[in-house]
Amino acid sequence: MATDPKQIKAIGFDIDGVLSDGRLVPMADGDVLRILDAKDSFAVRAVSGKGLVSFIISGGNTVALRKRCISMKVPEDNVYLGARGKLPLFLDFCKRNSLDPSEVAYMGDDIADIPVLRACGLGMVPCDGVPEAKAVADFISSKPGGHGAAREGVELILKAQGKWVFEEDSYDKIY
Numbered sequence: 001m002a003t004d005p006k007q008i009k010a011i012g013f014d015i016d017g018v019l020s021d022g023r024l025v026p027m028a029d030g031d032v033l034r035i036l037d038a039k040d041s042f043a044v045r046a047v048s049g050k051g052l053v054s055f056i057i058s059g060g061n062t063v064a065l066r067k068r069c070i071s072m073k074v075p076e077d078n079v080y081l082g083a084r085g086k087l088p089l090f091l092d093f094c095k096r097n098s099l100d101p102s103e104v105a106y107m108g109d110d111i112a113d114i115p116v117l118r119a120c121g122l123g124m125v126p127c128d129g130v131p132e133a134k135a136v137a138d139f140i141s142s143k144p145g146g147h148g149a150a151r152e153g154v155e156l157i158l159k160a161q162g163k164w165v166f167e168e169d170s171y172d173k174i175y
Contacts, residue, residue, distance in 0.1 A: 002102070002138045003121030005160035009103040010053035012078075012093070012116075013044065013150055015060050017109035018126060021146030031062055037146055043154035044072040050163040054078065055093050057086045059112065087115035107153050109133055109145050124153040 016022050019040050025033035047054040054074045058065065061082030069079045077096070080089040086108075094101050105122035106113070109129035117123035117136050125137040126149035134140055139156065141149040158164040 002123070003105075005105075005122060005157040007103060008052065008105045008122055008157050008161075010055065010093075010097060010099055010105070011047050011154060011157060012055040012057060012090070012104065012106040012120075014108040014110070014113055015056060015058035015065060017129065017145040018107050019044070019146065019150055021144065022109070031064065032060075034060070034065070035146065036068060037148060037151070039148055040146070040150040041068075041072050043151040044074065046158065046164075047154060048073045048075075050158055050161075052157075053097055053099070056080060057083050057089050057093075057106075057116065059083050083112075086112055087119060090116045090119060105153065105157060107141075107150055122157070124149075124156075 013019055019036050020034040027033055044054055055078035056069050056074050057080045065081055066079060070076060078093060083089055094104060101119050102121035104120045105124060106116050106120040107124040108117055109126050111130060111132055113133055114136055117133060123137045124139045125133045126141050126143060126145040128144040141152045143149040143152050155164055
């Protein structure tokens, strides 16, 4: 791994293929339906609940996606939807949060994610990510996108930092 998980201060995610399994269902109103895994969503909420910064960079851009990101406790300023060219957004996130890219982990699954996977300190890819993304990854999850990959990446980092611990009276702060 490029950066020791203990040194990570922020974790970011793509949506399609990472937090969802990448399938899109066209709706009659022109929107698309995505299914997100509840355990992945808990892990994203745990990022901020355990003192790290979370962010989303996705090509998808719907009201429902934005609301879901906010419900996962991703700060609204750190939600980049409709992304075309993810690296400038990643660098903006780092600058605005006074982070060196080496202090940031990112999970992506496709060609558009490769520049960020290369630039960040800990590039993570679901096991069903495209071969090109897996080739530049520091960590390949044993889980596919939308089925626990994000959770596995978050657990890797928070466990290394001794933060994957939950007291019964703290559940409401995360969930």
